[in-house]
Amino acid sequence: MDAPATVVLTDRRRAPEGRRTWRAGALFAGGLAALVLASIVLGPESNQELPWQSALIIVLHQVSFGHLGPSPCAGLSSEVCSARIAVVWDARIPDLILALLAGAALGLSGGGLQGIFRNPLADPYLLGLSAGAALGASTVFTFDLDPARRAFLLPTAAFVGGLVPGTVIYLAARRGRASPQTLLLTGVALSAFFSAILATFLLYNPVANLSVNFWLLGGLEYASWTNDGLVATVVLVVGTLLVLRARDLNLLQLGPDVAQSLGSDPKRLTRQVVVLATVATSAAVAFAGIIGFVGLVAPHVVRRLVGVEYGRVLVMSGLAGGAFLVIAWDLAQTVIPSVVIPVGIPTAFFGALFFLYLLYRRGGQSLSGGPR
Numbered sequence: 001m002d003a004p005a006t007v008v009l010t011d012r013r014r015a016p017e018g019r020r021t022w023r024a025g026a027l028f029a030g031g032l033a034a035l036v037l038a039s040i041v042l043g044p045e046s047n048q049e050l051p052w053q054s055a056l057i058i059v060l061h062q063v064s065f066g067h068l069g070p071s072p073c074a075g076l077s078s079e080v081c082s083a084r085i086a087v088v089w090d091a092r093i094p095d096l097i098l099a100l101l102a103g104a105a106l107g108l109s110g111g112g113l114q115g116i117f118r119n120p121l122a123d124p125y126l127l128g129l130s131a132g133a134a135l136g137a138s139t140v141f142t143f144d145l146d147p148a149r150r151a152f153l154l155p156t157a158a159f160v161g162g163l164v165p166g167t168v169i170y171l172a173a174r175r176g177r178a179s180p181q182t183l184l185l186t187g188v189a190l191s192a193f194f195s196a197i198l199a200t201f202l203l204y205n206p207v208a209n210l211s212v213n214f215w216l217l218g219g220l221e222y223a224s225w226t227n228d229g230l231v232a233t234v235v236l237v238v239g240t241l242l243v244l245r246a247r248d249l250n251l252l253q254l255g256p257d258v259a260q261s262l263g264s265d266p267k268r269l270t271r272q273v274v275v276l277a278t279v280a281t282s283a284a285v286a287f288a289g290i291i292g293f294v295g296l297v298a299p300h301v302v303r304r305l306v307g308v309e310y311g312r313v314l315v316m317s318g319l320a321g322g323a324f325l326v327i328a329w330d331l332a333q334t335v336i337p338s339v340v341i342p343v344g345i346p347t348a349f350f351g352a353l354f355f356l357y358l359l360y361r362r363g364g365q366s367l368s369g370g371p372r
Contacts, residue, residue: 024305028316032323039096040088042330050084058088098223099329099343100322101231102284103294107321108235109277109284110295111302111314112242115249116273117180120300120358124281125292127187128165131194133285134216135201136161141211142201155222155286162285165190166278173270183270218289218344220329227287234283238276239318245269246311253308291328291344293351294321300358 040059041052060069062085073081106124113122124130137158139145146153165187172186202212248269251259256266284291298320299313306312328346335341 025316028305028319028323032319035323035326036096036100039099039326039330040092042333050087054084055088055092058085059093062089094223094225094228095220095329096326097228098220098231098288099325101228101235102220102288102291103298103322103325104235104318105231105238105280105284105321106291106294106325107298107317107319108239108242108314109280110321111299111310111317112249112273112277113295114299115310115313116252116270117184118253119180119184121296121355122184123293123296124277125290125295126191127169127184128190128194129162129187129278129281130285130290130292131191131198132165133158133162133282134290135194135198136164137286137289138198138201138212138216142205144205151222155227158286159282161194162282163278165194166274166282170271170274170278173267173274180270183274216290216344217342218291218347219342220288222287231283231287234280235318238280239314241276242273242314243311245272246309246314249273249310250308288325289342289344291325292348293355294324294347296358297351297354298324300354 037056041055054072057069058072061072072085076084109124109129110122113124113127114120116122137154139161140150140154140157145157168190169183169187172183198212248259248264248266251262251264252266252269254262259266281295299317302313302316302320306316325343325347328343328350331346332341332343335346
């Protein structure tokens, strides 16, 4: 007699949560679409040089292969028209897409890492994944490796560097005795270690300091249709594999022993998520530089909107991470007239404040439990 009552109670509990998820998802999708449209027309160019109507017409014309909307060259000389198309389609749109994809990769990584560590402060930036990628990229500048092929060599070195701390954490997770807190602190120690090596490299070659520092602050200067396609592939593959592990992540929040008794393998899950988060973070850092706190902020905002079920949390964390980085990109272009600042500065500013809020929100309570 108790089982039907339990089922009815569960269904009643899930119904309002499902409606809340749909409402939050629809509201978020509408806001993200509006944000993308607004981002298309923002930039260091003034409205007199490139009116927002012209920017939207160019995008519509290019997306539809010339079948929709008026001609973007109406009333303009061929030189002016070509220049406007180059600014919007070849400069702004690849940057915008890379911001969305890099933010999505970091959001997915943060959501997965917070799930396996059951710690709301887990983040690819804090775990040393970003520092490893930064160290890999810095070797290109420090030792002046093949300047002619730097556009290819820099993201490759950053990607390989990001895999190093992820591999160390993966091997530590295989030991079996390493707790989530131990793995988290291992990442923090690796971040400090790689930062120390990076500082040594910069002392070795001070001339490379300016180039490395600008890249370390985050930027989208390596955005291109090809690079965007590579990051999109990583986001789709990693996102799919993470969502397929949503059930195991939900069980893990009840504790490793409970999850194992219900058919999950917490140790194997930890290794898998660490690998996936490492690949996603390395891809983002390889093409967008060091961008901190996106993976920390996005999952927290999402859990407030759609609850704690990881099937929804992971998908929405990717979207929220993309939205967060697009907002930072807009601020980087507009906060100082005629100057584009590194995109990592706005994310670090707001992310650090959010990090402090998380630390003191619980009034000194332990943060080792599952994320709230």
